[in-house]
Amino acid sequence: MAKVIFKDVKKSFGKVEVIHNANLEIEDNEFTVFVGPSGCGKSTMLRLLSGLEDVTSGQIFIGDQDVTKLQPAKRKIAMVFQSYALYPHMTVYENIAFGLRITKYRKDEIHRRVMHAAEILQLNHLLDRQPKQLSGGQRQRVAIGRAIIRDPHVFLFDEPLSNLDASLRVQMRMQIAKLKEELKTTMIYVTHDQTEAMTLADKIVVLKDGNIEQVGKPLELYHHPRNKFVASFIGSPKMNFIEARISKIVGEEVTLDLPHDKNIVLPVSLPQGIKLEAGNTVDIGIRPEHITICDPKKALFTGDVQMVEHLGSEILAYVKIGWGQQVLVRLNGESIVKIGDHLTLCVEPNDCHLFDPKSELSFERHSKR
């Protein structure tokens, strides 16, 4: 129900600056995911927005209101914590009702709202239990119920699924996706798991070392990563990076030399402000799912299989391709591959990304996707 804006936000703990000048706009009703490796500042961003931490400089807006100096409780936000943070001595009902009791709501109004939240989260039969009698998934639902009942303008989720086991995580992920449809509220979700980010988000914000690396829709990040970090972080298994030498640059086409005297022509243009010429090295980025086994005549890479991982639905093969490099190939689960096999591999030029090794910026691709 509200826009969120970070304007020139900086945060330091002592002398260490952990958020460097963050500027970010989150639209009304948007499900935004902050994603990044641990220590990237994604939780700090959330805590700054919640008011649990004060900004060192800059401003934060929720709706039209400047909330930079406002108490957490007055920001019309609700937060779900990684450790659930339920009050251990209260029943589920009291846990959910606590926020309203504190703000002196009428009893029947509290009861109505608790029942409504319990209905949404299927907690009706658990209202008399204490947190210690609940499973992890149930506890997380109570924590979400405690957030729903406050009718917030912005929902904040701080790694809500990382304490759950794998199967429960998938289940809760679906429940959160459903919640997003039902509540139609601005939601901000922090995670280090790119799968959660890809499946839930309308918009992903990738952070690294306190900088916002890229903001965009999930598929935008997948197809057009701005730099090498985003490219390797989004997508699983990770993108392969292969060193290659530029043999010539003609207009918006770059020709590259590959191991075993192969070469490839890519329809890309240099990132702004970057100068490269023939003889320079660049990194080609290719996702494991875009590499296929093909006719030896058309092959771009050839090499021996070093290791194979059978995952049932798919097979991951590590292939040594010359120049001391290795690529990961994702193959159909029915393929027959074993260690020592010689593979001939193909990639569509449209599926290749190019990165300047110094700035790690990506080359602009002129492809349909």
Next chain:
Amino acid sequence: MRNVKQKVLIYSLSLVIIIVCVFPFYWAVVSSLKSGTDLFKVEFIPGNPAWRNYLEIFKEQPFGRNIFNSVVVAVGTVSLALFLAVTASYALGRVAFRGRTALLVTILAVSMFPQVAVLSGMFELIRAMGLYNNLLGLILSYMIITLPFTVWIMTTFMKQLPKEIEEAAIIDGANTWEICTKIFLPLLWPALVTTGLLAFIAAWNEFLFALTFTIEEKARTVPVAIALMTGASEYELPWGKIMAASVVVTLPLITLVLIFQRRIVSGLTAGAVKG
């Protein structure tokens, strides 16, 4: 065979320990039922128990008043000390400020002063405040003595409470006082019982301050009253009555400990294992 030997060893050792611990109290009970020259006979179960010792201690001096004083002083000390300790430990355990560690170490250091060292200073303080021969003076001085210990323990417990619970309460709109009373206090209950009981026992048993800061019989607490009991002549120590009084004042403590026993155990182990 080894198993049996081990068991015999364990049980006989436990028996020895129980005898060493319980015998003095048992002997006090036995002696309290004797009077006159019976005291010098070795009898494990007195032939004709002299119950009148128990009546006389209440008749010959205001012992009931003394017990009442002790209860007032101990309860007053405990409630005051716990209130201050909880509020102080919130600040010391959960608010980051400059010099926090230094303050905590100072508090610990203060608790190591022997009572005698502060006695004269405390006496001046009590007199200056006009609390001499007044129960309030005792409450104040006991509180000063127990506070460092209470604060230290409560701070340790307070630090163990997860930060997220506090943050969840902040987001729910609770202020510091509400966080303390509605969230932390119920969670700290075992710790409160444990420290409160220890403070209660300390106040109940205290002798030196109670002797120094009171003059009239009416204002005395139990330990002083017992110590100052006199017999028929100045050459006779009324052991029977002294023992009877001791038994009377020990019973409340035993009852308290039994009531809160489970709480104490859970208090001493709370936080040791994530639960």
